[in-house]
Amino acid sequence: MDTYIGKGIPRIESFEKVTGIAKYVNDLSFPGMLYAKMKLSPHAHAKIKKIDVSKAKELPGVKAVLTGQELNYKQGLYLRDKDILAQGKVRYQGEPVAAVAAVSEEIAEKAVSLIDVEYELLSPVFDPVEAIKEGAPLIHEDLGSYQYMKGVFHPVPGTNIANHHKLRKGDVEKGFKESYKIIENEFTMPQVAHVPMETHAVIAEWLPNDKIKVCTSAQSPFAVRNLMSNTLGVPVAKIEVEVPYLGGGFGGKAGIHLEPLAALLSKKAGGRPVKLVAKREEEFNTLPCRQALVARIKTGVSKEGRILAQEITYYWDAGAYADYGVNIGRAAGYSGAGPYDIKNVKLDSYTIYTNHVFGTAYRGFGHVEFMWAIERQMDIIAHELGMDPYEFRMKNLLKPGSITITGEKIRENTGRVDKCLESVAKEIVWGTKKTEEERKAEIAQGKITGKGLAVLHKAPAMPTFTSCSAVAKFNDDGTVNIIIAGTDMGQGTYTALAQIAAETLKMPIEKINIVWDCDTKTNPYDWQTVASRFLFMGGNAVIRACDDMIDQMKEVASAVLRAPKDELEIGEEKVYIKHNPDEFVTYQQLALGYVYPNGNAIGGPIIGRGKYIAQGLTNLDPETGQGLPAIDWTYGAHGVEIEIDIKTGDLTIKKIASVFDVGKVINKLLTEGQVKGGVIQGIGTGLFEGYIYNKDGKLLNSSFTDYKIPTAKDIPDEIVVDFVETPQLDGPFGARGVAEHPMISVNAAIANAIYDAIGVNINDQPLTSERIWRALKEAGF
Amino acid sequence: MIKPIEYVKPNSSEEAVQALSEPGSKVLAGGTDLLVNMRNKVIAPEVLVDIKGIEELKGIRFENDKLFIGSTVTINELVEDKRIAQTYPILKEAGSVLASYQVRNRATVGGNLCNASPAADMAPPLLVLQAKAVIYGNDGLKEVPLKDFFVGVKRTILKQNEILVGLNVPVKDGYGKYYKKSRIKGHDLSIVGVAGWRTDDYLYFGIGACAVTPKLIEVDVKGISKQEAVQLSKEKVFNEIDPITDIRATAEYRRAMLEVFIERIVNEIM
Amino acid sequence: MKKVKEITVTVNGEKHTVNVKENKTLLQFLREDLALTGTKEGCGAGECGACTVIMNGKAVNSCLVLAVEADGAEIITIEGITKDGELSKIQKAFIKHQAFQCGFCTPGMIMSAKALLDRNPNPTEEEIKEAIAGNLCRCTGYFPVIDAIKDVVEGRIE
Numbered sequence A: 001m002d003t004y005i006g007k008g009i010p011r012i013e014s015f016e017k018v019t020g021i022a023k024y025v026n027d028l029s030f031p032g033m034l035y036a037k038m039k040l041s042p043h044a045h046a047k048i049k050k051i052d053v054s055k056a057k058e059l060p061g062v063k064a065v066l067t068g069q070e071l072n073y074k075q076g077l078y079l080r081d082k083d084i085l086a087q088g089k090v091r092y093q094g095e096p097v098a099a100v101a102a103v104s105e106e107i108a109e110k111a112v113s114l115i116d117v118e119y120e121l122l123s124p125v126f127d128p129v130e131a132i133k134e135g136a137p138l139i140h141e142d143l144g145s146y147q148y149m150k151g152v153f154h155p156v157p158g159t160n161i162a163n164h165h166k167l168r169k170g171d172v173e174k175g176f177k178e179s180y181k182i183i184e185n186e187f188t189m190p191q192v193a194h195v196p197m198e199t200h201a202v203i204a205e206w207l208p209n210d211k212i213k214v215c216t217s218a219q220s221p222f223a224v225r226n227l228m229s230n231t232l233g234v235p236v237a238k239i240e241v242e243v244p245y246l247g248g249g250f251g252g253k254a255g256i257h258l259e260p261l262a263a264l265l266s267k268k269a270g271g272r273p274v275k276l277v278a279k280r281e282e283e284f285n286t287l288p289c290r291q292a293l294v295a296r297i298k299t300g301v302s303k304e305g306r307i308l309a310q311e312i313t314y315y316w317d318a319g320a321y322a323d324y325g326v327n328i329g330r331a332a333g334y335s336g337a338g339p340y341d342i343k344n345v346k347l348d349s350y351t352i353y354t355n356h357v358f359g360t361a362y363r364g365f366g367h368v369e370f371m372w373a374i375e376r377q378m379d380i381i382a383h384e385l386g387m388d389p390y391e392f393r394m395k396n397l398l399k400p401g402s403i404t405i406t407g408e409k410i411r412e413n414t415g416r417v418d419k420c421l422e423s424v425a426k427e428i429v430w431g432t433k434k435t436e437e438e439r440k441a442e443i444a445q446g447k448i449t450g451k452g453l454a455v456l457h458k459a460p461a462m463p464t465f466t467s468c469s470a471v472a473k474f475n476d477d478g479t480v481n482i483i484i485a486g487t488d489m490g491q492g493t494y495t496a497l498a499q500i501a502a503e504t505l506k507m508p509i510e511k512i513n514i515v516w517d518c519d520t521k522t523n524p525y526d527w528q529t530v531a532s533r534f535l536f537m538g539g540n541a542v543i544r545a546c547d548d549m550i551d552q553m554k555e556v557a558s559a560v561l562r563a564p565k566d567e568l569e570i571g572e573e574k575v576y577i578k579h580n581p582d583e584f585v586t587y588q589q590l591a592l593g594y595v596y597p598n599g600n601a602i603g604g605p606i607i608g609r610g611k612y613i614a615q616g617l618t619n620l621d622p623e624t625g626q627g628l629p630a631i632d633w634t635y636g637a638h639g640v641e642i643e644i645d646i647k648t649g650d651l652t653i654k655k656i657a658s659v660f661d662v663g664k665v666i667n668k669l670l671t672e673g674q675v676k677g678g679v680i681q682g683i684g685t686g687l688f689e690g691y692i693y694n695k696d697g698k699l700l701n702s703s704f705t706d707y708k709i710p711t712a713k714d715i716p717d718e719i720v721v722d723f724v725e726t727p728q729l730d731g732p733f734g735a736r737g738v739a740e741h742p743m744i745s746v747n748a749a750i751a752n753a754i755y756d757a758i759g760v761n762i763n764d765q766p767l768t769s770e771r772i773w774r775a776l777k778e779a780g781f
Numbered sequence B: 001m002i003k004p005i006e007y008v009k010p011n012s013s014e015e016a017v018q019a020l021s022e023p024g025s026k027v028l029a030g031g032t033d034l035l036v037n038m039r040n041k042v043i044a045p046e047v048l049v050d051i052k053g054i055e056e057l058k059g060i061r062f063e064n065d066k067l068f069i070g071s072t073v074t075i076n077e078l079v080e081d082k083r084i085a086q087t088y089p090i091l092k093e094a095g096s097v098l099a100s101y102q103v104r105n106r107a108t109v110g111g112n113l114c115n116a117s118p119a120a121d122m123a124p125p126l127l128v129l130q131a132k133a134v135i136y137g138n139d140g141l142k143e144v145p146l147k148d149f150f151v152g153v154k155r156t157i158l159k160q161n162e163i164l165v166g167l168n169v170p171v172k173d174g175y176g177k178y179y180k181k182s183r184i185k186g187h188d189l190s191i192v193g194v195a196g197w198r199t200d201d202y203l204y205f206g207i208g209a210c211a212v213t214p215k216l217i218e219v220d221v222k223g224i225s226k227q228e229a230v231q232l233s234k235e236k237v238f239n240e241i242d243p244i245t246d247i248r249a250t251a252e253y254r255r256a257m258l259e260v261f262i263e264r265i266v267n268e269i270m
Numbered sequence C: 001m002k003k004v005k006e007i008t009v010t011v012n013g014e015k016h017t018v019n020v021k022e023n024k025t026l027l028q029f030l031r032e033d034l035a036l037t038g039t040k041e042g043c044g045a046g047e048c049g050a051c052t053v054i055m056n057g058k059a060v061n062s063c064l065v066l067a068v069e070a071d072g073a074e075i076i077t078i079e080g081i082t083k084d085g086e087l088s089k090i091q092k093a094f095i096k097h098q099a100f101q102c103g104f105c106t107p108g109m110i111m112s113a114k115a116l117l118d119r120n121p122n123p124t125e126e127e128i129k130e131a132i133a134g135n136l137c138r139c140t141g142y143f144p145v146i147d148a149i150k151d152v153v154e155g156r157i158e
């Protein structure tokens, strides 16, 4: 049989998706269902003096009205700091202060408009650097009493610092003293929205027996169940969470969001199901986005171009809540120097509360933001040293034998960032400089071209004890159902898992069914589908579940075939004797138990179990950040060729080449698709996206009218995707994750190309045509 | 959600005007501005008067020395019209960069003008073509030069019970060009929109997204060189237009793009 | 005011004569009254194209059309382009190129592609991009969508 690994197999759910029969949360409805709407705060920071809901309650058709006063709960993943509805005060505009459930959307909307809220304005703070200064308005007065994951996070009560992650490696002062040059820069990045095309949606039922049923657009049903239980004090066993098809997540649907609110509304309405679907504006304004970043980097280099010391401070604008955001600060703390071999590093990563919309996980988990800073800084250093940025990077990249900033040793099989860089450089023909004549000719045409490179790395950012499990069971006809609780929100993992199962069981993929609609009541545990970990961990769990089936089949077949187990082999849906393949039993014969001709039976239904838990990870030392945070590292690089209109600043990407060391490509078609989609999302971040607030902290671009994402007309003229395959020894068939990586460093590669074209460094995002136009002015065009 | 409304669909202008005499009523053409504003609770009309069934508001007709564009002609009908493409490619250029393909299947020329957004893409080219708005109301039909049609941000001279029947565009030889600057290449409102038109010894500029209304500026270029024309055009434009800063662009960038487009246009059409 | 109106509309070949609320959009009517949930809402404001359907032969944003405006119209939705269980060429091409990931934009994207190919069986790459630029997709980066449509144009799909 041909191998399934590496094949370009279309998504197993393709038919459902091209015919419109795939059902997403908002496509479902239940008898007696109510519709919920939220009342949002217009202020960034204000005391709630009074909420009058009497008129809303009186409106016929209204079945439940809730305000924060009634809801003494805190929700959150790593740091439980978030109100379900604002309690006592609001911390960002767009924060829900009250909610209504009614028999129709129309009535719910009307009821919300009848709620009167009286506010007393508090002074807000928006800039994370300002927010940690003495005397800045405090956003969470009670930070000291919040629950959080101890030993992993380090909030500083009495300040706006939700987490301070420290890393100390070597002796930076010594490194700076030995340096030939010291280069210091500041880089910034605004908040960016995830923009899944499906907004957050949930239907919840809180039955009179205190059983809670939730159907939600979440990336992880088990995380929702666990966090709902923590938040509401309801035992896990009484909560059922189901996730049907998901219309994209990108991190924004990880953790917990509107589920507790919908459930509490249902409770108040006597147990009728309540549907709450975020409007697009609420998706921008009320639900979380990606954190903004101010990055300060000071680098000492030798004359030969080796980085000797680097001091980094990351100021993360967490916004009003940091329940998930603290872990982004932590990830930046162990990964934040990029894939470089640096002896002396001092890094401080502060996750800071402000009165902005709050931040959360977003594809790349901090890496899009800080790699922007690192990869710009690397280019700037190369230019200051008069070195080629490619050569400079090659000199400093991590290689087998290097020690990472947390003290991890890079091995032959860790992955090769240098090979990725080499490959993209070749693809864009790096190194051929324009002649002065060519440059003049370009300028005469009104266009100027440039090339840029950038590298990236990322490991899954997750707790040390993250685990996953899978069940594989035979159906009567010898087909296999795989049940797993990671979700497939479009990334195609279910298809890859089907390939892995088919490969392991040596049977046709058509006979493997990955059970859709992920559900805590029937599916075995999985932590969360985030961090590019699902293929790695889920893949390992599925292999083990299939191996368990094989073992059980051999056990029975050994009796049937009267041969020792270790002389049995599988293939073509049969268990046979290695040296005598004509002696066999079929999977189907074994599926539910083998029956002898005389009617005797042995075995019984075959159900395989597989599990995987992150191995060898340690918490990081609170003072030095040393330890082992990563189960695997995926490396990559981008090379871009751009063209700039010298009058308008319009930028066109002529070509982008992206290469990743994925260990092993499990499904070429899907992996390439993942990369292309990620690269375009990276271009969105790079070129146009970002939250814009007015001075009072009101979000001005909370709809698609002014929050622009790339359309089909905004893509590069050409995209080239390739892979390096350095097998991950503990990865399924050698694979590692590549879900988030494609969007990391795209922005930096483009800015580096802008420098190449016009000789101006742009250190703030996004690279709008107006910003490029300013740079052109600066360059004297 | 759109609040409850009543929907009427008159068959004639008279009926429409009558229906519009009710307070709280509003014309519905393609609905691509109106329904969005209603959803966003910017406005809350009680009665919508759908004018798409009215014969005299339809169609594109060339009649001797003038072109008539019915107010309910959709942007795509305009863009796909062969004679328009030949005679007034500038209208096609502007229409092609207005919104997305689907929106253009509904969006009407009349709606674009009556909505009176400073950034309305059809306004600059129709201004430079000296279009006249044909208005129907209680006193019957009247014609008003389009430049006098806009009176403020989202405000026109139309009274509550008046409708725009269409546009009369004098047919004259000339060369034109429309440039639009927006943030992305896909559908987006303009930061700056400039239409330029040359007939005889005059240059006309229609400027969008730079002032409270789309503006028409006339420049006499008799006997002067291209270079001088560029200079003079910029002067004239900046005499009347002082762009503002908003979230889409700064005033400075708008000014710069105005200059770039004026220069490009003069070089192309003179 | 009764604010309800009787309309007759043909959806995917089936004629419906029904009373609809006058403030209901075509999108709500299709999803709520006819249970055709294939057509999605991504913004409700004409910006994302997830709600694209074909109305009298033209791709439109069904969130910006009132159901009452569709009186007498012929509507085709994603549910109406599969004939007797056989996928249309566009759908097959979308599968071949994996022109979707999460699938949420897909019904609208396919309807835009169909409207394009119905009016112009030989579009250029630019025309393809123009036709689908009103359909936002956060997952695919559009390349596979364009490749899929090109495959249909160039006769590579059976």
Ligand SMILES: Cc1cc2nc3c(=O)[nH]c(=O)nc-3n(C[C@H](O)[C@H](O)[C@H](O)COP(=O)(O)OP(=O)(O)OC[C@H]3O[C@@H](n4cnc5c(N)ncnc54)[C@H](O)[C@@H]3O)c2cc1C
Binding pocket: B026, B027, B028, B029, B030, B031, B032, B033, B034, B035, B036, B051, B071, B072, B097, B098, B099, B100, B103, B106, B107, B108, B109, B110, B111, B112, B113, B114, B115, B119, B120, B121, B122, B158, B162, B163, B164, B165, B187, B188, B189, B190, C045, C046, C047
């Ligand atoms: C996603 C999206 C993108 C867009 N992009 C652009 C763009 O790039 N450029 C641009 O210019 N516009 C853009 N628009 C705005 C809009 O599509 C256009 O302005 C369109 O031409 C409006 O026409 P309509 O027929 O839909 O008007 P409607 O929404 O029906 O009406 C608009 C206003 O005009 C009034 N009205 C309409 N017709 C008449 C009439 N004959 N007599 C009296 N009053 C009338 C209505 O009462 C209403 O107040 C966009 C809209 C959307 C949803």
Ligand code: FES
Binding pocket: C040, C041, C042, C043, C044, C045, C046, C047, C048, C049, C050, C051, C052, C061, C062, C063, C064
């Ligand atoms: S839902 Fe209609 S365009 Fe977005």
Ligand code: FES
Binding pocket: A197, A247, A248, A490, C099, C100, C101, C102, C103, C104, C105, C106, C136, C137, C138, C139, C140
């Ligand atoms: S496939 Fe997810 S938005 Fe297009």
